[in-house]
Amino acid sequence: SFANLRIHPHGLVLVDLQSYSDHTKGREEVDQLLNKVEERMKELFHDNIKRVKRLPAILRGGVIDRYWPTADGRLVEYDIDEVVYDEDSPFQNIKILHSKQFGNILILSGDVNLAESDLAYTQAIMGSGKEDYTGKEVLILGGGDGGILYEIVKLKPKMVTMVEISFASNIDQMVIDGCKKYMRKTCGDVLDNLKGECYQVLIDDCIPVLKSYAKEGRMFDYVINDLTAVPISTSPEEDSTWEFLRLILDLSMKVLKQDGKYFTQGNCINLTEALTLYEEQLSRLYCPVEFSKETVCVPSYMELY
Amino acid sequence: SFANLRIHPHGLVLVDLQSYSDHTKGREEVDQLLNKVEERMKELFHDNIKRVKRLPAILRGGVIDRYWPTADGRLVEYDIDEVVYDEDSPFQNIKILHSKQFGNILILSGDVNLAESDLAYTQAIMGSGKEDYTGKEVLILGGGDGGILYEIVKLKPKMVTMVEISFASNIDQMVIDGCKKYMRKTCGDVLDNLKGECYQVLIDDCIPVLKSYAKEGRMFDYVINDLTAVPISTSPEEDSTWEFLRLILDLSMKVLKQDGKYFTQGNCINLTEALTLYEEQLSRLYCPVEFSKETVCVPSYMELY
Numbered sequence: 001s002f003a004n005l006r007i008h009p010h011g012l013v014l015v016d017l018q019s020y021s022d023h024t025k026g027r028e029e030v031d032q033l034l035n036k037v038e039e040r041m042k043e044l045f046h047d048n049i050k051r052v053k054r055l056p057a058i059l060r061g062g063v064i065d066r067y068w069p070t071a072d073g074r075l076v077e078y079d080i081d082e083v084v085y086d087e088d089s090p091f092q093n094i095k096i097l098h099s100k101q102f103g104n105i106l107i108l109s110g111d112v113n114l115a116e117s118d119l120a121y122t123q124a125i126m127g128s129g130k131e132d133y134t135g136k137e138v139l140i141l142g143g144g145d146g147g148i149l150y151e152i153v154k155l156k157p158k159m160v161t162m163v164e165i166s167f168a169s170n171i172d173q174m175v176i177d178g179c180k181k182y183m184r185k186t187c188g189d190v191l192d193n194l195k196g197e198c199y200q201v202l203i204d205d206c207i208p209v210l211k212s213y214a215k216e217g218r219m220f221d222y223v224i225n226d227l228t229a230v231p232i233s234t235s236p237e238e239d240s241t242w243e244f245l246r247l248i249l250d251l252s253m254k255v256l257k258q259d260g261k262y263f264t265q266g267n268c269i270n271l272t273e274a275l276t277l278y279e280e281q282l283s284r285l286y287c288p289v290e291f292s293k294e295t296v297c298v299p300s301y302m303e304l305y
Numbered sequence: 306s307f308a309n310l311r312i313h314p315h316g317l318v319l320v321d322l323q324s325y326s327d328h329t330k331g332r333e334e335v336d337q338l339l340n341k342v343e344e345r346m347k348e349l350f351h352d353n354i355k356r357v358k359r360l361p362a363i364l365r366g367g368v369i370d371r372y373w374p375t376a377d378g379r380l381v382e383y384d385i386d387e388v389v390y391d392e393d394s395p396f397q398n399i400k401i402l403h404s405k406q407f408g409n410i411l412i413l414s415g416d417v418n419l420a421e422s423d424l425a426y427t428q429a430i431m432g433s434g435k436e437d438y439t440g441k442e443v444l445i446l447g448g449g450d451g452g453i454l455y456e457i458v459k460l461k462p463k464m465v466t467m468v469e470i471s472f473a474s475n476i477d478q479m480v481i482d483g484c485k486k487y488m489r490k491t492c493g494d495v496l497d498n499l500k501g502e503c504y505q506v507l508i509d510d511c512i513p514v515l516k517s518y519a520k521e522g523r524m525f526d527y528v529i530n531d532l533t534a535v536p537i538s539t540s541p542e543e544d545s546t547w548e549f550l551r552l553i554l555d556l557s558m559k560v561l562k563q564d565g566k567y568f569t570q571g572n573c574i575n576l577t578e579a580l581t582l583y584e585e586q587l588s589r590l591y592c593p594v595e596f597s598k599e600t601v602c603v604p605s606y607m608e609l610y
Contacts, residue, residue, distance in 0.1 A: 004309070008325060012366040016321075020313060055372055056380040058360070061317040066379075067360055074371075075361040076607065077379040079575055101574050101609045117609065120602070269406050270384060297425070299602040299609060302381065304406045304422065 001030070013041070027057055064097075068112050070303045071229070071268035078105070078300075084182050089174040096182045102300040104182050106145055108175070111229075114145050115300035116185035122147040124296040125224055125263050133157045139213075139220045139255065141206045141248065142227035144175040146187025153190055153199055160199040163206040173203060210251035223252045225264040230271070230278045246281050253287050262289075269295055269304040306335075318346070332362055369402075373417050375608045376534070376573035383410070383605075389487050394479040401487045407605040409487050411450055413480070416534075419450050420605035421490035427452040429601040430529060430568050438462045444518075444525045444560065446511045446553065447532035449480035451492025458495055458504055465504040468511040478508060515556035528557045530569040535576070535583045551586050558592050567594075574600055574609040 001019040008014070015037060019030050034054060042049060056077070059066060066080045078099050085096035095107040103116030114121060123129060125148060133155040140148050140162040149162050164176060180191035194201040202209060206227070225248060231241040252262055266275055282291055298305050306324040313319070320342060324335050339359060347354060361382070364371060371385045383404055390401035400412040408421030419426060428434060430453060438460040445453050445467040454467050469481060485496035499506040507514060511532070530553060536546040557567055571580055587596055603610050 002309075002311070004307075004323075006307070006323070008366070014323075014365060016323075018309075018311070018319075018321075053365070053370060053372070055363070056374050056378055058380065060319060060358070061313070065358060067358070069361050072384065073361055074382040074384060075363065076381045079377065079379060079608075117602075297422075297602055297604040302607045303384075304604060 001033075030057060068107060068110065070301070071111075072270040072303060074303075076302045078102075080105075085178045087174055087178065089172050091172050094174055094178055096178050099300070103185055105300055106175070106179060106183060112300055114147060114183075114186065116183060117299040118147075118186075118301075119151075120296050121265075121298045121301075121305070122151050122186075124294060124298075125226060125265055126151060127261065127263055128294060128296075131222070131261070133222070136221040137219070138222045138224065139163070139252075141210075141223065141225045141252075143224070144172070145179045145183055146176070146191040147183075148224055148226055149199060149201070150186065150188045150190045153196065157198055162199065162201045163209045164201060164203055176201075176203075207247065207251070210248070210255060214251060214254040218255060219257045219260070220255055221257055221260050223256055223260070223262045225249075225252065225262065229265055230267040230274050242277075242281070245278075246284065249281065250286055253285055253289065266293065266305065268301070306338075335362060373412060373415065375606070376416075377575040377608060379608075381607045383407075385410075390483045392479055392483065394477050396477050399479055399483055401483050404605070408490055410605055411480070411484060411488060417605055419452060419488075419491065421488060422604040423452075423491075423606075424456075425601050426570075426603045426606075426610070427456050427491075429599060429603075430531060430570055431456060432566065432568055433599060433601075436527070436566070438527070441526040442524070443527045443529065444468070444557075446515075446528065446530045446557075448529070449477070450484045450488055451481070451496040452488075453529055453531055454504060454506070455491065455493045455495045458501065462503055467504065467506045468514045469506060469508055481506075481508075512552065512556070515553070515560060519556060519559040523560060524562045524565070525560055526562055526565050528561055528565070528567045530554075530557065530567065534570055535572040535579050547582075547586070550583075551589065554586065555591055558590055558594065571598065571610065573606070 001017060003018075004014070004016040006014045015034075017030055017034060021027070021029075038052060038054070064080050064083060066077045067075060068078055069075055078097070079101055080097045080099055082098040083095070084098050084104055085094065087094050092109040097105050097107060099105050099115065101117070105115040106113040126133075133152050135156070135158045138152055138157050138160040140152075140160060142164065143149060143162055144164050149160060152160050164173070176191055179187055190196065190199065191201070194203070227248065228241065228245070231245070249262075256262060266278065269275075279291070282289055295304050306322060308323075309319075309321040311319045320339075322335055322339060326332070326334075343357060343359070363382075369385050369388060371382045372380060373383055374380055383402070384406055385402045385404055387403035388400070389403050389409055390399065392399050397414040401409050402412060403409050404420065406422070410420040411418040431438075438457055440461070440463045443457055443462050443465040445457075445465060447469065448454060448467055449469050454465060457465050469478070481496055484492055495501065495504065496506070499508070532553065533546065533550070536550070554567075561567060571583065574580075584596070587594055600609050
């Protein structure tokens, strides 16, 4: 163990204790040691201490990484107790980690994507229960975790087409492979086969697919874009993700029926600048559109979305 | 700034950088410095590094404390940007802190109690919309933030009696004072007066009140206990909170109509032992009871409850 004590002139005293241990017993020992330090310091300062704050121990270097910061950069610790899946695809790192409370969590290149507890996300991107999908034509862009597909198929649509893999998106075949095995509470059995009675999954880049649908005049009642969150970058001129986002939007409008609806995710509610920029893109589409937005609490995100 | 570098023999390298600064510019400088360190280390190790993880900076000693661990002891950082209210009552420390996404958050002695975003908590403890409060007699124990009272009054009950201050609970008059001023999204105007058309707030210890109601045969359709969470301690024999909890339960059953319902909060879903112990108490009441439970996501808790 190593300890650092720092006393700042205006009255801030910082005690850092770092301990090497590969069992949880070490954590208890550290706690007991800190109890003694705190007690002794209170004696020395004759109870003249205004505020005492002790933070939970930070665990570093272990097999299990419990720290997955929020989209707005805050440090949050998850109750991860198992690494279920950890693979590198050509596009990204794909992790599925088990949380005691959230079930399995899909984490793509460090970003918490979806947990088995997160039906609220899927319900919101489907229109929060206000849409009637019965007998409708639906196009899902992305959605590799299968959550949206699974929920819509239950509602007896005419046909759901899900187009997975886009080189500019963060979803790929290996995501589908991991999810169909370890996120079954989210996707049920819909990813076991690429074709069902009222759905098909195309493993294809969505841009050419959208272009060919537009060309042949294939139209949908709903387009649900689950490809990427609103980019955090606030320089749309420099970030190609914004360009990709506008392209998808324009192409989607072309395959949408006159009274059709387009649903997509935004981002963490605190990223106000990025969200405003996204809204500005909506006024730059080739056709006029109306839009509304909704804030939901997705359990595993630990931030409003 | 101080830096510590520690190299463990099995290949773990820890870099800690501590920087004193009272402005956020310091944070950017630290980030840039760490970028350089990371770059240089990758060079030195000839890209032979398996995993790199950098945690967001932890801010200590400032006026605003952003770290309020969960009930199951995990470190979480809130987006707190303002201290709205900070007072010590004879019973506890009462803080109301402003979060960009959750609105004002009531924190009692370090425990996140309720935020303005947390209607989900109030709805759950009222029976998740499945109860009809119209014309009913309701007794609320605790509930000093006014959330439950405000929501029930909207539903045209016959009479709601809220009994606030219990010496064994963590609610007191100063909580009401803080909430009626700074948690108005939660409590509306119900705390402005202690009496309304269909409600009254008694500033009194709930134990003698319950005892006198039981004696005079006053009965309620609903008793909602918002006094304390299920104690985390798993030694009910030693912890008087458990005794208090059983006493309240027994007294509540005595003032509940035959087909009446009692609602209360549990605790974080991960505290399985404590929750099981609570369920065991239910079989030890003076009369037989049936119970069911529900898990909800309360936005500001950052854990399922």
